[in-house]
Amino acid sequence: MLVFLNGKLVAEEEATVSIFDRGFLYGDGLFESLRVYRGKVFRWREHWERLTRGAEFLKIRIPFGMDDLAGHAAELIARNGLAEALLRITVSRGVGVRGYSPKGAEHPTVVMTLHPVIEDAGELTRAWRVVTASRRLPAGEALAEFKTCNKLAQVLARAEADAAGADEALVLNTDGDVVEGASSNLFWIADGTVCTPALLSGILAGVTRLVVLEICGKLGLRTAEARIKPVEFGRVEGAFVSLSTRGVIEIGEVDGQRIGTSLLTGRIRAEYEGMVSGKDEDGG
Amino acid sequence: MLVFLNGKLVAEEEATVSIFDRGFLYGDGLFESLRVYRGKVFRWREHWERLTRGAEFLKIRIPFGMDDLAGHAAELIARNGLAEALLRITVSRGVGVRGYSPKGAEHPTVVMTLHPVIEDAGELTRAWRVVTASRRLPAGEALAEFKTCNKLAQVLARAEADAAGADEALVLNTDGDVVEGASSNLFWIADGTVCTPALLSGILAGVTRLVVLEICGKLGLRTAEARIKPVEFGRVEGAFVSLSTRGVIEIGEVDGQRIGTSLLTGRIRAEYEGMVSGKDEDGG
Numbered sequence: 001m002l003v004f005l006n007g008k009l010v011a012e013e014e015a016t017v018s019i020f021d022r023g024f025l026y027g028d029g030l031f032e033s034l035r036v037y038r039g040k041v042f043r044w045r046e047h048w049e050r051l052t053r054g055a056e057f058l059k060i061r062i063p064f065g066m067d068d069l070a071g072h073a074a075e076l077i078a079r080n081g082l083a084e085a086l087l088r089i090t091v092s093r094g095v096g097v098r099g100y101s102p103k104g105a106e107h108p109t110v111v112m113t114l115h116p117v118i119e120d121a122g123e124l125t126r127a128w129r130v131v132t133a134s135r136r137l138p139a140g141e142a143l144a145e146f147k148t149c150n151k152l153a154q155v156l157a158r159a160e161a162d163a164a165g166a167d168e169a170l171v172l173n174t175d176g177d178v179v180e181g182a183s184s185n186l187f188w189i190a191d192g193t194v195c196t197p198a199l200l201s202g203i204l205a206g207v208t209r210l211v212v213l214e215i216c217g218k219l220g221l222r223t224a225e226a227r228i229k230p231v232e233f234g235r236v237e238g239a240f241v242s243l244s245t246r247g248v249i250e251i252g253e254v255d256g257q258r259i260g261t262s263l264l265t266g267r268i269r270a271e272y273e274g275m276v277s278g279k280d281e282d283g284g
Numbered sequence: 285m286l287v288f289l290n291g292k293l294v295a296e297e298e299a300t301v302s303i304f305d306r307g308f309l310y311g312d313g314l315f316e317s318l319r320v321y322r323g324k325v326f327r328w329r330e331h332w333e334r335l336t337r338g339a340e341f342l343k344i345r346i347p348f349g350m351d352d353l354a355g356h357a358a359e360l361i362a363r364n365g366l367a368e369a370l371l372r373i374t375v376s377r378g379v380g381v382r383g384y385s386p387k388g389a390e391h392p393t394v395v396m397t398l399h400p401v402i403e404d405a406g407e408l409t410r411a412w413r414v415v416t417a418s419r420r421l422p423a424g425e426a427l428a429e430f431k432t433c434n435k436l437a438q439v440l441a442r443a444e445a446d447a448a449g450a451d452e453a454l455v456l457n458t459d460g461d462v463v464e465g466a467s468s469n470l471f472w473i474a475d476g477t478v479c480t481p482a483l484l485s486g487i488l489a490g491v492t493r494l495v496v497l498e499i500c501g502k503l504g505l506r507t508a509e510a511r512i513k514p515v516e517f518g519r520v521e522g523a524f525v526s527l528s529t530r531g532v533i534e535i536g537e538v539d540g541q542r543i544g545t546s547l548l549t550g551r552i553r554a555e556y557e558g559m560v561s562g563k564d565e566d567g568g
Binding site: 016026028059086098102137159174182 | 287289296299300301302303304305306307308309310311312315342343370374376382383384385386387395397399419420421422423424425427432433434435436437438439440441442443446458466467
């Protein structure tokens with residue numbers, strides 16, 4: 001497989017960064033995981049916008065423009081001949097002075113890698129069994145909105161899901177609310193309303209979260225930003241997670257508590273599938 | 285400069301890790317910063333113990349024993365001829381499968397680098413002007429105890445200190461308590477008692493924090509784990525930070541609020557200086 005590294009396509013086994021790269025030292029960087037369908041990246045612009053807003057927040061100057069990097073991504077996909085794939089973009093601050101200060105790091109590292117999609121059809125349609133994880137995210141943390149390379153809480157949450165034989169871990173914030181999945185955003189249906197935690201609860205501003213809210217608007221469904229405690233899942237009409245790499249996936253169980261199936265989840269899911277299958281004109 | 289990389293000494297410009305190393309992808313790793321005085325590492329055992337406790341927490345198997353790695357560190361110091369230095373040890377989870385799950389990462393990356401100590405004598409004796417930073421640490425987070433490679437909150441806090449022309453940034457937790465510095469632990473003196481936040485407030489278990497508590501015991505000073513809000517610094521008798529790379533440093537000002545000088549800070553500092561100068565038999 002070829003990967004993109006600072007403007008060049010190189011063999012993945014030769015793709016390395018300095019041990020002084022601040023991405024390696026401190027997780028001082030950002031990334032995006034995008035889905036490639038039939039050779040085309042889904043929602044490139046939205047991912048790019050989150051990446052650049054994050055870069056502004058961290059004061060990292062990305063040395064490529066949107067169309068420029070999109071061209072490199074297209075070349076990467078074509079050269080690897082991988083039409084159904086995940087694309088990861090990583091931007092780290094690069095090498096600077098010793099210590100936490102970001103001073104002197106003038107050359108960010110930019111990497112793009114492609115990953116084959118490994119999933120069977122059953123995997124995509126069955127409801128997920130999820131567990132709540134031990135680590136707490138800081139409530140109200142604005143930095144959480146961006147997909148930074150500080151993902152240990154998510155790595156450990158995922159390890160807890162693995163240990164429990166679950167499909168995903170849900171993560172709580174320091175207020176005790178369930179706010180997102182380790183690699184997904186959370187939705188639930190209550191009183192016929194599609195609910196999701198507010199960005200201010202300290203969650204990732206997921207691209208697929210926005211697509212789901214768009215879909216709800218299109219379908220005329222009521223939506224609300226709301227809060228939920230682990231025990232309250234027993235009372236919801238349905239729940240699902242959203243993630244760029246998989247789309248919309250129903251939650252069947254939270255910590256052993258069975259969750260009902262809402263027709264709304266199916267409608268949102270069908271609409272999303274339409275978009276990514278290219279049947280929807282806006283989906284590209 | 286030579287660096288240690290997975291068992292070998294290599295030139296620093298050739299020292300690289302894979303772009304798939306989970307340290308680079310997620311900050312999935314740990315590090316230690318130690319001070320080398322006259323060619324000898326200060327408090328190796330304590331740093332090693334924190335590192336290995338962190339590795340157990342993250343389920344990373346460090347492929348070196350304590351004495352083994354200490355031998356490599358001694359060789360690194362000798363070969364570089366750098367008797368006064370900082371030593372950074374980094375252990376990342378290495379390369380695994382795609383995604384947050386730590387499964388399949390069986391070969392951790394181990395790096396040691398040496399950095400010259402750049403400081404003038406005035407730098408070490410004058411009181412620090414510090415500011416409080418915007419990011420909040422999750423209160424009660426056990427993971428914070430370890431020196432993980434997820435340091436964006438600290439990087440951004442340091443950037444705020446830089447922007448304010450300050451020497452260090454103090455960081456609050458989600459309970460609104462001031463709990464530590466971006467790269468130091470916090471102490472203050474109130475009613476003749478040396479106070480410091482509890483580990484449970486979500487702080488790093490600093491090696492120098494422990495040394496300071498040891499010193500207080502030796503000097504017969506009262507100590508307490510306590511809480512402090514930013515405005516309460518106006519009422520303290522004195523305050524200081526502790527960090528392995530610098531020792532004990534008085535705080536002269538917090539967010540423009542002047543802090544008095546306590547004689548206790550001077551006594552603790554003098555004792556610490558004695559230890560690292562080798563006048564104290566226990567200091568090695």
